[in-house]
Amino acid sequence: MDEIYQFLENNQQTILSQLIEFLRLPSVAAKGDNEIMEKTAAWVTDLLEKSGLKAQIHETEGIPIVTGHLDVGAQKTLLYYDHFDVQPAEPLELWESPPFEPTIRNQRLFARGAADNKGDTLSRIWAVKAFVETGTDLPVNIKFLIEGEEEAGSPNLPDFVKQNQDFLRADGGIWEFGGAESDGVQQAWLGLKGLLYVQLETRKVGMDAHSAYASFLPSATWRMIWALNSLKDENEKVLIEGFYDDVQPLSDPELEVIQNTEFFPDFLKEYYHIDTFVKNMDCQQLKNNFYNEPTCNICGIGSGWQGPGGKTVLPAEAMAKVDFRLVKDQEIEDILRKLRNHLDSKGFSDIKIAWYEGYRAAKTPVNHPFVDVVRKATLAIHGHEPRIHITNPGSGPLYLFEDIVPMVSIGCDDFDSRAHSPNESVPLSLFFLDIKRQTKIIDEMGRTN
Amino acid sequence: MDEIYQFLENNQQTILSQLIEFLRLPSVAAKGDNEIMEKTAAWVTDLLEKSGLKAQIHETEGIPIVTGHLDVGAQKTLLYYDHFDVQPAEPLELWESPPFEPTIRNQRLFARGAADNKGDTLSRIWAVKAFVETGTDLPVNIKFLIEGEEEAGSPNLPDFVKQNQDFLRADGGIWEFGGAESDGVQQAWLGLKGLLYVQLETRKVGMDAHSAYASFLPSATWRMIWALNSLKDENEKVLIEGFYDDVQPLSDPELEVIQNTEFFPDFLKEYYHIDTFVKNMDCQQLKNNFYNEPTCNICGIGSGWQGPGGKTVLPAEAMAKVDFRLVKDQEIEDILRKLRNHLDSKGFSDIKIAWYEGYRAAKTPVNHPFVDVVRKATLAIHGHEPRIHITNPGSGPLYLFEDIVPMVSIGCDDFDSRAHSPNESVPLSLFFLDIKRQTKIIDEMGRTN
Numbered sequence: 001m002d003e004i005y006q007f008l009e010n011n012q013q014t015i016l017s018q019l020i021e022f023l024r025l026p027s028v029a030a031k032g033d034n035e036i037m038e039k040t041a042a043w044v045t046d047l048l049e050k051s052g053l054k055a056q057i058h059e060t061e062g063i064p065i066v067t068g069h070l071d072v073g074a075q076k077t078l079l080y081y082d083h084f085d086v087q088p089a090e091p092l093e094l095w096e097s098p099p100f101e102p103t104i105r106n107q108r109l110f111a112r113g114a115a116d117n118k119g120d121t122l123s124r125i126w127a128v129k130a131f132v133e134t135g136t137d138l139p140v141n142i143k144f145l146i147e148g149e150e151e152a153g154s155p156n157l158p159d160f161v162k163q164n165q166d167f168l169r170a171d172g173g174i175w176e177f178g179g180a181e182s183d184g185v186q187q188a189w190l191g192l193k194g195l196l197y198v199q200l201e202t203r204k205v206g207m208d209a210h211s212a213y214a215s216f217l218p219s220a221t222w223r224m225i226w227a228l229n230s231l232k233d234e235n236e237k238v239l240i241e242g243f244y245d246d247v248q249p250l251s252d253p254e255l256e257v258i259q260n261t262e263f264f265p266d267f268l269k270e271y272y273h274i275d276t277f278v279k280n281m282d283c284q285q286l287k288n289n290f291y292n293e294p295t296c297n298i299c300g301i302g303s304g305w306q307g308p309g310g311k312t313v314l315p316a317e318a319m320a321k322v323d324f325r326l327v328k329d330q331e332i333e334d335i336l337r338k339l340r341n342h343l344d345s346k347g348f349s350d351i352k353i354a355w356y357e358g359y360r361a362a363k364t365p366v367n368h369p370f371v372d373v374v375r376k377a378t379l380a381i382h383g384h385e386p387r388i389h390i391t392n393p394g395s396g397p398l399y400l401f402e403d404i405v406p407m408v409s410i411g412c413d414d415f416d417s418r419a420h421s422p423n424e425s426v427p428l429s430l431f432f433l434d435i436k437r438q439t440k441i442i443d444e445m446g447r448t449n
Numbered sequence: 450m451d452e453i454y455q456f457l458e459n460n461q462q463t464i465l466s467q468l469i470e471f472l473r474l475p476s477v478a479a480k481g482d483n484e485i486m487e488k489t490a491a492w493v494t495d496l497l498e499k500s501g502l503k504a505q506i507h508e509t510e511g512i513p514i515v516t517g518h519l520d521v522g523a524q525k526t527l528l529y530y531d532h533f534d535v536q537p538a539e540p541l542e543l544w545e546s547p548p549f550e551p552t553i554r555n556q557r558l559f560a561r562g563a564a565d566n567k568g569d570t571l572s573r574i575w576a577v578k579a580f581v582e583t584g585t586d587l588p589v590n591i592k593f594l595i596e597g598e599e600e601a602g603s604p605n606l607p608d609f610v611k612q613n614q615d616f617l618r619a620d621g622g623i624w625e626f627g628g629a630e631s632d633g634v635q636q637a638w639l640g641l642k643g644l645l646y647v648q649l650e651t652r653k654v655g656m657d658a659h660s661a662y663a664s665f666l667p668s669a670t671w672r673m674i675w676a677l678n679s680l681k682d683e684n685e686k687v688l689i690e691g692f693y694d695d696v697q698p699l700s701d702p703e704l705e706v707i708q709n710t711e712f713f714p715d716f717l718k719e720y721y722h723i724d725t726f727v728k729n730m731d732c733q734q735l736k737n738n739f740y741n742e743p744t745c746n747i748c749g750i751g752s753g754w755q756g757p758g759g760k761t762v763l764p765a766e767a768m769a770k771v772d773f774r775l776v777k778d779q780e781i782e783d784i785l786r787k788l789r790n791h792l793d794s795k796g797f798s799d800i801k802i803a804w805y806e807g808y809r810a811a812k813t814p815v816n817h818p819f820v821d822v823v824r825k826a827t828l829a830i831h832g833h834e835p836r837i838h839i840t841n842p843g844s845g846p847l848y849l850f851e852d853i854v855p856m857v858s859i860g861c862d863d864f865d866s867r868a869h870s871p872n873e874s875v876p877l878s879l880f881f882l883d884i885k886r887q888t889k890i891i892d893e894m895g896r897t898n
Contacts, residue, residue: 209721211869213721215774222746226683272658304749312600
């Protein structure tokens with residue numbers, strides 16, 4: 001492996017320049033700019049080809065999916081899942097440097113997508129390239145699946161996975177994200193919560209009206225407030241009938257892992273500038289919530305006048321974006337139906353579910369041999385075993401792969417990477433170290449039976 | 450009066466051009482653009498001077514106040530109250546022609562401020578100019594008070610009125626707005642509801658966070674939803690303790706007027722595209738609510754991601770703008786204190802009242818002789834008696850004048866003028882007719898003892 005490590009060392013400047021080029025592409029899936037998304041897909045395809053993989057662009061109903069593969073006739077196959085799209089960068093005014101003008105400060109590279117997930121995408125391709133360019137035999141076959149709609153709910157991934165089960169089948173898979181926790185320890189995530197994201201809308205009068213008429217005109221804004229209020233009480237309990245029906249208790253092996261997983265409540269409080277967690281939870285409750293509590297969060301709400309000063313208006317319409325994080329066995333369509341029933345039964349038939357998207361939760365068993373591969377590679381490169389989390393509270397289309405490849409999520413970010421927030425960044429040292437770890441995972445996977 | 454009417458007839462094109470010029474000035478007080486506000490104040494001053502009045506710009510802590518007067522040594526004095534500022538024009542995309550590019554369609558002039566209140570301001574000045582230019586003796590002294598912060602809560606008017614009581618004292622006053630109802634009948638408003646406008650804000654975490662952390666991070670958005678929900682129930686009852694304490698029943702003369710005031714519930718439903726009024730009110734309840742029910746309306750709310758697609762974020766902060774329309778004897782400071790107490794007692798001390806503004810309600814007695822002057826002038830010009838409303842559900846700083854001049858509010862708009870909404874307009878025929886009515890009011894006022 002020394003030759004490979006030396007190759008990566010020698011190419012740091014090239015890799016960094018390439019990451020900066022990748023991050024300059026404002027590939028926000030939610031913005032619906034097909035031109036930039038296709039340009040980014042082409043950029044990724046080109047990189048795969050230049051790295052010795054066979055790449056292909058697959059048209060979908062939305063943004064194309066890119067695959068790459070390098071079949072060396074090995075017994076085992078490693079699959080990488082990544083995405084070349086990024087979250088919207090707003091609110092822009094909170095960025096210290098523009099989100100799509102990558103900037104290095106304090107040994108960190110700041111840009112939208114640096115941590116989620118362009119840094120990882122690039123690092124994994126370079127890991128394979130290192131084998132290829134140094135003429136080192138790859139001990140496993142490599143496959144990449146790189147989509148462009150992950151931050152928009154992966155609407156076209158289910159069909160693609162269904163139609164390409166054979167291509168995607170693998171003995172182990174590395175999921176898109178991960179990195180160091182606040183104490184510097186690497187984390188490995190074995191699952192993802194599910195997600196149901198809905199946009200609620202209502203319109204009560206034909207036009208924005210003078211607020212003097214509030215004495216007789218119905219208000220879309222009030223309807224939305226009351227409807228949202230009916231969804232969750234001040235003690236964080238979701239009030240939708242049957243919402244918790246399918247929530248399963250954690251298994252014994254999971255509970256054992258959790259018992260040993262270190263948590264840092266004081267750090268979290270300091271980092272997020274909060275005095276207490278919701279429900280004033282202690283550390284044990286925090287763990288339980290983190291791993292196995294479904295949530296109901298408002299991602300956004302908007303109605304009426306939000307500018308400066310006091311416009312006296314009764315808004316014609318109101319909109320809210322709500323996301324539910326779901327745990328294993330809660331099904332999207334079932335929760336959606338329960339939400340609709342709830343709204344109807346509470347008298348909110350006027351609140352429309354304008355659109356929705358989501359995935360169900362999925363987990364890789366804690367005792368799967370591929371988890372050990374990641375553990376050993378991390379120990380070899382980072383000098384310590386990764387902290388195993390039975391699931392991550394975030395979401396993604398992991399469930400699609402549940403029956404065809406055991407996935408573990410690791411990556412190059414750290415506690416301060418601010419994925420989905422302004423000033424997203426990746427620490428350069430961990431970015432380069434992660435490329436090395438990916439080569440070690442390939443090596444380690446080849447050694448196991 | 451014939452010479453005066455002829456003069457107005459001859460000058461219609463000049464008057465219209467001048468109104469268009471006035472409407473081109475985007476004098477939105479809430480936007481805080483001092484340059485445009487001062488330019489508009491100067492424009493009004495210039496017009497007063499050119500119309501034969503003595504005009505003056507009075508500096509305030511905010512936007513200057515313009516006064517004009519023409520003292521002819523008459524026994525009686527008529528005061529006009531108007532404002533040269535306008536509401537914000539947003540949402541801009543709903544305007545059929547740009548809000549500050551006045552456009553004539555179907556004999557209506559469309560622009561922000563056409564109805565509220567630049568059309569009226571101009572019509573009144575031209576009424577006086579008609580006397581001056583035709584050499585007709587004015588039978589009453591004239592005073593104008595034209596401020597530039599009415600749509601922003603008139604923060605500097607109280608001091609000005611207090612310091613200029615003698616200047617402002619008059620035997621009758623014409624308030625800023627009014628016009629024809631849906632059946633074409635002119636309306637005269639004898640009062641205004643009070644207004645308390647508050648901006649609520651809260652911030653719960655240091656930065657926007659990934660919504661995956663909703664299992665432990667407090668949400669500003671949810672706090673705002675729950676706090677707002679605590680203010681009013683689904684049956685429109687305001688839940689703030691003591692909110693209704695000072696609401697007085699209407700007097701017998703008022704009830705008598707209301708009894709005879711025609712209302713058009715079916716028209717209102719059609720116009721606003723609604724099936725029912727709040728609380729499913731019938732016509733009698735509608736009248737009661739319209740004239741004597743205080744309200745709690747949300748003018749705007751904003752938090753998190755409101756753009757397209759599904760950004761999964763837990764917003765750091767939330768903001769809501771709430772206006773309370775108050776009836777006579779409800780005091781601003783008292784309601785504000787009750788609101789704060791309510792929020793604190795319900796556990797919402799984290800919801801800040803970031804700023805507030807407002808006025809209390811005021812009414813001119815229904816049997817005041819000046820009401821008769823307006824009645825007679827309207828009959829003479831419009832051919833019918835005006836419909837008397839004991840109060841308008843809108844608000845303004847009328848209370849400041851309550852003890853120094855009996856005010857009646859009439860004007861040049863109609864039911865489709867959309868004040869405060871996109872596509873605000875004034876019907877040209879009523880605009881010109883109102884100039885004539887203002888000259889007749891001056892004439893009529895000179896005839897009464």
